[in-house]
Amino acid sequence: LSDIKKEREEAILAAAVRVFQRRGFHRARMAEIAEEAGISYGLVYHYYRGKAELFDAILDQFWAGLYAMLDKAMTGETPIAERLGIITEFFLDQYDRDPELVNIFITEVSRSTTNLTEARLNTFKLLFSRTEQMIRQAQQGGALRHDISARYLATVFLGAVETFVSTMVLNRQPIKNAAQKKRIAAGILDVFFNGAAAGATGISPR
Amino acid sequence: LSDIKKEREEAILAAAVRVFQRRGFHRARMAEIAEEAGISYGLVYHYYRGKAELFDAILDQFWAGLYAMLDKAMTGETPIAERLGIITEFFLDQYDRDPELVNIFITEVSRSTTNLTEARLNTFKLLFSRTEQMIRQAQQGGALRHDISARYLATVFLGAVETFVSTMVLNRQPIKNAAQKKRIAAGILDVFFNGAAAGATGISPR
Amino acid sequence: LSDIKKEREEAILAAAVRVFQRRGFHRARMAEIAEEAGISYGLVYHYYRGKAELFDAILDQFWAGLYAMLDKAMTGETPIAERLGIITEFFLDQYDRDPELVNIFITEVSRSTTNLTEARLNTFKLLFSRTEQMIRQAQQGGALRHDISARYLATVFLGAVETFVSTMVLNRQPIKNAAQKKRIAAGILDVFFNGAAAGATGISPR
C-alpha cells in the first residue's frame, strides 16, 4: 500500500523535474506535470501542497545529496585536493545521473534572486561557507596560498565548477564514461591549483 | 521635444530594470513598471511593444557594452593578462554602475535555458567564443599552458568572474572605490594565472 | 455524468446565442456569457477554447440543419416548387424555433465580409451553389424560364427568403402557427414563380 504511495510520489517528482527543466518554474503548468506523470491533475494536490512545495521537494533531493557529499568531504584529514575533487565529482555525477535536475538547480536556483526564498538561500550559502572553511583549513595547513582570502578562492573554485556544468547543460553534452568524468574533474582542479599560466603544469599541492 | 521622448524612454527603461530585478521577468508586472516610472499604464506600450521587447531593450544596453569591451580587448597585441583584465573589469564596472542590470543579466539570461531565445543565446555564446579565441592565441604565443583546452580555460575563467559578481549581487556588496575594483580584478586573475596552490603567488604570465 | 457535461455545454451555447444576438460578436463579453449561463468566468474556457470557437459552435448548429435540409431538398425527382419550399420553410422553421440564432446568422455571417473566415464563407456559398444547381435542373426540365441565368434566379429567390426572415427578426414578429408559416412560404414562392404583375396569380410551375 505505502509502496504505491511512494511510487506515485516519485513519479510525480520525476515528471515535475522534466517539466520544470523544459519550461522553467513559471512556465511549468501543474496540468502538464500531472499529464507527464500519467495522473489527473487534482491528484498532484494529494501529494504536494502546491507548485512551490513540489519545487522545493525537487530541490531537497539535490540538497540531500549535497549535504551528504559535504559531510563526506569534510571528514578527517583528507587533503584539500581530494576534498575539492569530491565536490567537483559530485556535480558531475549529479549531472550524469539527472541532467534535468542539475539544470533546474542552475537555472532556477543557484543564481536567481527572485526564486530564492530565505530558506533556499541559506541552504545554498552553506555550500559556499563549507567550501570556504575547507579552503581556510588548507591555507592554515600550508597547502593553499594565503595571500588571497579563502572567500575569494572558494568563489573562484565553485564558479569554475558550476560554469563548467552549466556549459554542459546548455550544450546538452553527456558525460561518456567514468574516465572522462575523472579527466574533467582533474582538469578543473589542475587549473585551480596550478593556474593557467604556461609552465604551471603538474604542480599540485602537497 | 525629442529630449522629452528620450527622457521618458530612459525613465521607463530604468524603472523596468528595477522591477525586473526585484521580481524577475515573469513576476514583473507592466503596471508596476509604469507606476515605478511615474507614468500611466498604457504609455509604456507607446514606447515599447510589450514586455518582451522591453526586456530585450534592457539586455541590449548590456550587450552593447559587452561588444564594445570585447572589441577593445581583442585589438592589437595586448597581452592576455591585460585582455582578461578588461573583461573582468567590465563586469565589475557594470556591477558598480548598475547592479540591477547585472543581476538581470545573470539571473534571467546567463543561466536560464528557458528565457533564452535563439538570438539571445547566440549573443551570449559570443562572449565565450571570443574569450576562448583570446586564450587560444595566448596558448599559441606561449603565455598560457596548452595541455588544457582553450575551451576549458575559458570556462574556468568566465565562471570565476561571473560567480564573483553573482556573489556580490546576492550579498548586495557595493564596490567602494576604484582601488578595490582593481584589487578584486587582480585577485581573480592572479588565481586564474598562477593557481591557488601555495608558492604560486606572483608568477604572472609574460 | 456525461449528461451534466452535455447540459452545461448546451447551457453555455444557449447563453452565448442570446448574448451574441443582443450585442453582436464584438460587443459580446465572455463575462456576460458566463453570467447568462449562470456559471463562473473560467468555466466557459473549460468547454470552449475561446470566443471564436464558441461562435463557430453556434454556427455549426445552424450549418448542420442547413446541410441536412439541402440534402433532403435535392433527393430524387422532387419538383422545383417543393424543393424551394423546403428551403423557405427551413428558414421559417429555424426562425420559429430559435429567432436569436437566425438573427446571428443573418447579421454576423450572411452579409459580413469582415467576420467571414474562408471556411465560413465557403459553407455559406454552398447554399447558393446548391440552390443554383436545383434551379438549373428545373430550367433544363422546362419548369423554369431559361432566358435568365440560374445564378440570377437563385439570388433573387434567396434574397427574398432571407430578407423576409430579416424583416421578421428586425420587427420581432413571431410566427403564430403552422398555417401562418405555410401561408408565408406559399406567398414567397408564388411571387417568385409567377411574379408580382397583375394577372399572374395561380400560375405555378408543373
Next chain:
Amino acid sequence: LSDIKKEREEAILAAAVRVFQRRGFHRARMAEIAEEAGISYGLVYHYYRGKAELFDAILDQFWAGLYAMLDKAMTGETPIAERLGIITEFFLDQYDRDPELVNIFITEVSRSTTNLTEARLNTFKLLFSRTEQMIRQAQQGGALRHDISARYLATVFLGAVETFVSTMVLNRQPIKNAAQKKRIAAGILDVFFNGAAAGATGISPR
C-alpha cells in the same frame, strides 16, 4: 480656407469608408483611418466627434442619395416598373461609384440589429415603407396583383435587389458598363414582375 476644411473632411470620410469596409466597424482603428487619410490621428477629432459620428457621417452620404432617389421615384404618375427601376438602378449606381460604401451599408447596417441605433433603424425603415407605398398604389391602380400584401411584395423586391448587390460585393464583381447595369436591372425587374416560371417571359405590367 474653408475649401481646405472641406477637402480634409472629405479625405477623412473617404479614408474611413475604405477602412470600415476592410475591417468592419469594430475592427476599424481610428489610427488606421488617420493614416489612410494621411493626417495625424488627433486631427480626426477636430472634424468628427468620434468613431460613431464618423460612421454616421458615412451613412448620411448613403441616406442622402437614397432620399433624393425616393423623392424622384415617387413624383408624379411614373409607372411602377419605372419606379422600381429607379430604386434598383440607384443601388447598382452606388455600387458602381463606391462599392466600399455599399459594402458598409450592407454588412454593417442593413441587417445588423447591433449597430442599429433607433435613428438609423428609422431611416432604414423608410426605404421599406416608401417602397411598400408605391407598390400599394400600383396594386390600387391595377398594375400589380393584390392577392398578396404590399408589404410582402416590397420585401421580396428589396430582398432581391439587396442580395444581388451583396453577391456582387462578396465576389468583388465590378459593373462593366451602363449597358450591363441596364441588363441587370431589367433582369431583376423581369423576374419580380413576371416570375421565374417557364412561359413568364416578357409579360411586364402595363
Next chain:
DNA sequence: TATGAATGAGCTTTCATTCAT
C-alpha cells in the same frame, strides 16, 4: 484514493479619446 469540473484573481494588451504644446 482519484477525478476533472469549477472558480476567479490576475495578467497583458488594445485603443478610443483627451489634451498640452
Next chain:
DNA sequence: AATGAATGAAAGCTCATTCAT
C-alpha cells in the same frame, strides 16, 4: 489647425487551486 504623447477602462485568456463526487 495640427500633432502625438498620455490616459485608463476594458476585455480575453490562463492557470493554480479547491471541491463535489
